[in-house]
Amino acid sequence: MRRIYGFFIAISAVITFAALAAVRNINQTVTTSDWVNHTHATIYAVDRVVNSAVTGDSAARSFVWTTDPRDLVQARGEFNEMSDHLESAKALTRSEGLVYQQILRLDTLAEQHAASAIALATRRQGAGTATPEMRLKADPGSATLREIRHLAGEIRADQFELLNQRDKSAYLQAQTTRWVVGTSVVLDLLLFAMVAWLIRIDLKTRQKLAETLRTSNETLETRVHERTRDLAETNARLLTENLERKWATQSLEHQLRYNQTIVNAASDLVLVVTKVLTVTRINPAVGTRIGWGESDILGRPLADVLRGDASQPTDAIIGQIGQALQSGRELHHQAARVVNHAGVELPAIFTLLPLRDNDKVVGGVLLLQLTSTAGRVPNGGNS
Amino acid sequence: MSKVILHLDDEPAIREILAAYLTQKGYRVVSAETPTEALQAIGKEHPDLIITDLQLGDGDGLETVDQMRTAQPGVPIILLTGVLIDPRVARQSLANKVDAYLQKTLPLQKLSDEIDRLLNRGS
Numbered sequence: 001m002r003r004i005y006g007f008f009i010a011i012s013a014v015i016t017f018a019a020l021a022a023v024r025n026i027n028q029t030v031t032t033s034d035w036v037n038h039t040h041a042t043i044y045a046v047d048r049v050v051n052s053a054v055t056g057d058s059a060a061r062s063f064v065w066t067t068d069p070r071d072l073v074q075a076r077g078e079f080n081e082m083s084d085h086l087e088s089a090k091a092l093t094r095s096e097g098l099v100y101q102q103i104l105r106l107d108t109l110a111e112q113h114a115a116s117a118i119a120l121a122t123r124r125q126g127a128g129t130a131t132p133e134m135r136l137k138a139d140p141g142s143a144t145l146r147e148i149r150h151l152a153g154e155i156r157a158d159q160f161e162l163l164n165q166r167d168k169s170a171y172l173q174a175q176t177t178r179w180v181v182g183t184s185v186v187l188d189l190l191l192f193a194m195v196a197w198l199i200r201i202d203l204k205t206r207q208k209l210a211e212t213l214r215t216s217n218e219t220l221e222t223r224v225h226e227r228t229r230d231l232a233e234t235n236a237r238l239l240t241e242n243l244e245r246k247w248a249t250q251s252l253e254h255q256l257r258y259n260q261t262i263v264n265a266a267s268d269l270v271l272v273v274t275k276v277l278t279v280t281r282i283n284p285a286v287g288t289r290i291g292w293g294e295s296d297i298l299g300r301p302l303a304d305v306l307r308g309d310a311s312q313p314t315d316a317i318i319g320q321i322g323q324a325l326q327s328g329r330e331l332h333h334q335a336a337r338v339v340n341h342a343g344v345e346l347p348a349i350f351t352l353l354p355l356r357d358n359d360k361v362v363g364g365v366l367l368l369q370l371t372s373t374a375g376r377v378p379n380g381g382n383s
Numbered sequence: 384m385s386k387v388i389l390h391l392d393d394e395p396a397i398r399e400i401l402a403a404y405l406t407q408k409g410y411r412v413v414s415a416e417t418p419t420e421a422l423q424a425i426g427k428e429h430p431d432l433i434i435t436d437l438q439l440g441d442g443d444g445l446e447t448v449d450q451m452r453t454a455q456p457g458v459p460i461i462l463l464t465g466v467l468i469d470p471r472v473a474r475q476s477l478a479n480k481v482d483a484y485l486q487k488t489l490p491l492q493k494l495s496d497e498i499d500r501l502l503n504r505g506s
Contacts, residue, residue, distance in 0.1 A: 236407065243404045244491050250396055251487045254465040 001202065007195045011188050018184035025177040032170055036163065038092060042099070043159050045089035046106070050152045052082030053110050057145055060117035072121050079114035086110055102155050109151060113144040269338070269348075269368035275325050275361065277302040277318060289370065291341030302366070307337040307345055321352055321364070328354045328361045338368055347371045385411045386502060389430035391421040391447065392463075393439050397487070401434070404491050405498075418447040425454045432502055434494075437464035448480050459501040461485060463494070 056078030063071035086107045093100040263270065264284050272281035279297050286292050297305065302321070308314035317336050324331050331352040337345040348368045355363040388410045392398050395416075402412040413428050415421035418439060424430070433451055437444035448460055462477060465487040473484045483497050 239407060240404070240491075243400055243407075246396075246400050247404070247487075247491050250394075250400060251465065254394075254487060258465060 011191045021180040048085040060121045271366040274363045386431040389433045391435040
């Protein structure tokens with residue numbers, strides 16, 4: 001766009017230059033026309049001065065021969081007219097130094113000649129008809145008239161020379177103007193062509209950009225739609241997965257409660273111990289049958305609850321259980337004695353099942369079955 | 384017009400999860416907490432399929448199934464329970480009462496497949 005603006009500025013500058021040149025030429029033409037008219041008027045006035053001088057001189061000479069008063073009147077009239085033309089010539093050339101000087105000189109000569117001719121005629125009125133030839137021969141008017149003619153010729157030639165120069169100058173000026181205008185028109189046409197070319201390129205570029213933008217928008221819109229669809233699908237899948245996870249958790253919790261209920265319903269004593277044989281969990285039967293509450297027994301050593309019998313001491317049984325857990329073995333139907341909350345030892349049979357977490361033994365479950373009813377707590381325990 | 388499924392379970396969490404899942408699958412779900420509510424919903428909604436729990440707080444699931452059959456004969460019924468029963472035993476003992484027996488430990492997708500199977504069978 002900047003280049004187009006630049007070209008338009010250049011076109012405007014060329015048009016302005018051509019217009020200024022044309023206006024200047026018109027002004028100069030008007031001035032020249034005035035000057036030409038003025039010059040022709042000067043030439044005309046000079047010619048009229050010469051004509052009047054010649055005609056007046058002829059009339060004065062005729063009067064010398066004929067003494068006809070009409071000749072004298074004509075001579076006076078011609079010389080008066082000559083004076084008028086001289087005044088006109090002086091007025092026309094007053095601002096032109098050299099020509100004006102020539103006109104003044106012509107004026108002087110013409111006035112002298114007129115005065116001389118009138119004087120010759122006046123003298124003829126009082127001198128009779130015997131000596132007109134002698135008087136005419138003695139009159140210096142012929143020489144003055146030649147000088148007037150010669151000077152008028154010079155003035156006329158100078159003026160025509162000026163007119164000639166003026167014509168040449170006007171021709172050159174017109175030619176220059178033609179060249180300026182012609183060149184300006186050609187230059188403007190070239191500039192307009194270049195502007196049109198640039199606009200065409202600019203339009204093509206804009207069309208290309210618009211097409212690219214449209215394609216990009218379509219691509220973007222397609223991608224947005226695809227992405228939105230993907231997100232919606234992903235969202236639906238995640239929602240389904242989340243619901244499945246909640247469902248599985250709910251199911252596990254339900255199964256856990258269910259299993260817990262089953263365990264709690266068992267009448268055998270269940271004790272969960274760690275690998276170092278610390279009691280960490282019991283079932284309700286421990287409380288109901290031997291009186292230990294969770295707060296009493298949890299965290300205590302197994303040896304506080306389980307003792308040896310007559311066949312083997314407590315250390316041996318505890319050691320056997322510890323070794324079984326270390327090696328991941330089960331023990332079944334082992335005889336032992338259970339200590340109730342009151343400190344009474346009761347005969348029992350136990351089973352040990354290792355408790356595994358990812359194939360690693362982390363503790364054990366001890367199932368105790370009392371073999372005698374003596375020493376049992378009748379209704380609940382301390383818990 | 385989406386098909387209507389009546390779900391009877393006394394656990395709110397189970398009802399919520401199943402309603403959200405089946406709604407996402409395009410069904411309209413009517414949930415009931417008690418057998419009484421379920422029977423009222425049958426009269427009002429005429430469900431295309433019924434899912435019911437076996438163990439209910441204030442009633443027995445199988446007895447409720449009989450009442451549902453009476454209220455809307457021919458409607459497919461799925462027994463959905465968390466009580467672990469040997470599937471072979473369940474099929475033998477429940478075959479004449481319900482159209483399908485499913486455990487709650489199964490993924491929801493399995494339940495959805497079974498629903499689709501029963502509804503398409505009907506249509």
